[in-house]
Amino acid sequence: MTPPGRRARPARPRRSADVGAWAGEADVVVVGYGVAGASAAAEAAAQGADVLVLEHTGGWGGAAAMAGGFIYLGGGTGLQRACGFTDTPQDMHAYLLAAMGDGADADKLALYAERSVEHFDWLVACGVPFRAAFFDRPGWEPHADEGLMYSGGENAHPFAELVAPAPRGHLPRMADKRTGERGGGWMLMRPLVDTARARGVRVRYDTRFEALVVEPDGRVRGVVARNYGEEVAVRARRAVVLATGSFAYDDAMVARHVPLLIGRPGASVEQHDGQGLRAAQAVGADVAHLHACEAALLADPGLMVRGIVVDALGRRVINEDTYPGRIGHALLSHHGSRGFLVADEPAVDEARAQGGPLALLIPPRPTWVGDDVGELEREAGIPPGALAATLGLYNCHAERGEDPVHRKAARWVRPLRAPWGVFDLREHTVGFPLGGLRTDVDGAVLDVDSEPIPGLRAAGRVAAGLSAGGYASGISLGEGSFFGRRAGRAAALDELS
Template sequence: MSARDGGRPRNAKPMSSGTIGSWADGADVIVIGFGVAGASAAVEAAVHGADVLMLERTSGWGGAAALAGGFIYMGGGTPLQKACGFEDTPEDMHAFLTAAMGAGADAAKLAIFAERSVEHFDWLTSCGVPFRAAFYDRPGWEPSGDEGLMYSGGENAYPFAELVRPAPRGHVPQMRNKRTGERGGGYMLMEPLAETVASLGVRIDYDTRFERLVAESDGRVSGVVVTSYGEELVVRARRSVVLAGGGFTFNPDMVARHVPVLTTRAGSATDAHDGQCIRAAQALGADVTHMHACEAAVHTDPALMIRGIVVDGRGTRVINEDTYPGRIGQELVSHHSSQAFIVADEQAVDEAAADRNPSSAFAPPQPAWVSDDVAELEEAAGIPAGALAATLELYNRHAERGADPVHHKATQWVRPLRAPYGLFDLRGATSGFPLGGLRTDIDGAVLDVNNEAIPGLRAAGRTTSGIAAGGYASGCSLAEGSFFGRRAGRAAAHDPPLGASRSSLG
């Protein structure tokens, strides 16, 4: 079990350096975790002259990132966007993110993330991450083939399309023989990054699990306590520790406390995301933020959702179905207790099948009930009598003239639904991961509850709260993990060495 060993919560209390007898071989910068944030931090720390040691609890690199579909959220006019014929600017990207990432999203992070996104694309390609200049224009969770660009945040749908010029920003590394849900573009992000890490002479200790931090009497972090093959070791960090061990998706206690809507719905992470990096920093006074926020997927075919309507357990329509499917998932998880159905007709099913990703590992959705009689469907699904009929009547009335004044689905997807109707059961078909974590500045410095940086401690990736505070777009995690991971690594390489005067540590 990830968060608990033998039923006991793992100790996260910092160890005082004064109590330590012997130290294992250390490094200038110690990076915890060899996923996307850790790899990016290690590369930049090494490039900036630091001696870097990565500590990874599993037996290989990759983390959740290597399992990911591979969307990396970038824009502002990347070469890939241009090659696919799309115009974008950092200002448009910033405006979209500001509207879409949720109230209270970190303004400084949003600003620099948008401003330097093209440079970040160039950095990834300089590390060898491949992209094919092809745009995937059909509804779905991911491109069906090795297309490199897709809308991944609802930029081209209500309400965002009315606020800012739409541009697709979901960049997907090229992956041959891809199988959606099993083998995706995330691997082709991580393999080149892992090769870059190796080429820079970074040392890596696998099967080494970070347990807690070591602190000097003045609070400065000076090392880490790890376990490896049952042995406890203390490793010195001469300049900084970068925590990049993922979030708390698979810490049931933390999920129940902070994001109860995800209880029993954890997904899109590995069980190494057990919250230990967050807890260890918290035990040293670190602040956390946006702990309630989550990404959420709804496990069905977006190509079917877009052609039907999505209703909740009371038969009420939920959202414009042409938006980012993760936004539909967030809406269902956060406001409808994950109780939902798709209502579709035969034409919708046939058109969705034609759009279907042939490489998908998932079976096409099947209706739970089919009937000409809406009352029969309501009874079968436990929807209050007349509620679904009223929803359908309203939708169809406006759809006759191609309009959706209630939720503003784009005209191209609006037409009246005709009997027989299929009701597809989405109750409980959601899962996701928390977006909250350590509060950091744009260079990964971990801030304490007094808003001061904890000396010698930086963090990146899902260990931190990034750009999303309730909203999300596919690709944000890999993008911010690599973007802010790089910045944390670079800053860590320049952190003052242990023994420097206290004033220089501020």
């Protein structure tokens, strides 16, 4: 029995001298076979490296294979052009600078925007399919297999006023998709894994990484893992690439670093337990942006955009035509995840008519309905007069087709008339951490003196990437594959020893 506060699986490093026998070895040992791991493995193998992947579960995919599949790409990709959109690396960079949060890694943002078109071409060359069709409605995802959509509020306040908007949410084509089982993310992962396999990448499933093995001079030499209860040590001749995902499912780390997410992990898998992060910290790795998180509000964006989202005090929160993750983030970080969506009958009817499989997720019906605002306020626990004042102000501006308070686009602004429906959105926000190991653009894990730890690279959600708090759908699969590739390529070229 583990004493309270102590870890069942310590992440402290092992000395190479204490490893009795190596159970296997490779030039590059990749830990985790999700999007970052598969991309790293494929690229390392393309450089001629002998690559071994260790994966905790019995199959490839991780959270990525369950994902909706947004990959945030732009700068003028073939898909953007085929759908009739103009985009440039400069505009994409300007958007990322504005959207990813203060303190975001400038080198990563610049490189990601500059090389995004090449990365899209690489994905296509690996066999990831995209249908050249644009989905032009508010929603969490396209309803069918359309390949392109706005996924970061680029066409809404404040970003639309800063930089020419372009849709950058690229979705692999998937018929009859079921996000959480087999969505666009599966159609991203399948070709990446096929590519890695064709290049000779070996995989050991059911093998749970526990700790790093280090030389006396601090160089990472390999890993210790557990396979059906038996401890195995695997040697890396060139480098270890950690690609184990976030710490969403480690309650203690969530409580310490991103308490907003206590009790609400989302868009993650249970293997995202922070072991990779802690093992790297245990050899001196630095971390960045551990407070940052993605937030998803489980409500229909098509309805939110036609109504208003207010907090527990009846005050509007944000422009409702923005990326729904920004609405969720605003509610979670500034309003304790307590909010309400207020809509009228035409709004509900229009949203239902336009809705797809993910429409009206939660709640399916208004919690309270009525034409007496005072009564609705009492029922929802909103202070008397507060919602009435908000509705009055919104409708006063909406009569003129404008929203000078939160700047929702005129296209969505219309007075909301009685009877109103109030949807209870309290506790409908889930999310995952975005911070992690501090790495350079080639995945080298940096120590607290900003020096690379020899033999150790990382990519995907175990590392801090583009975000310092802001987010757009597709950033995780985008940066996981992009920086995963770079980490794999660099690992294959790391010094042989």
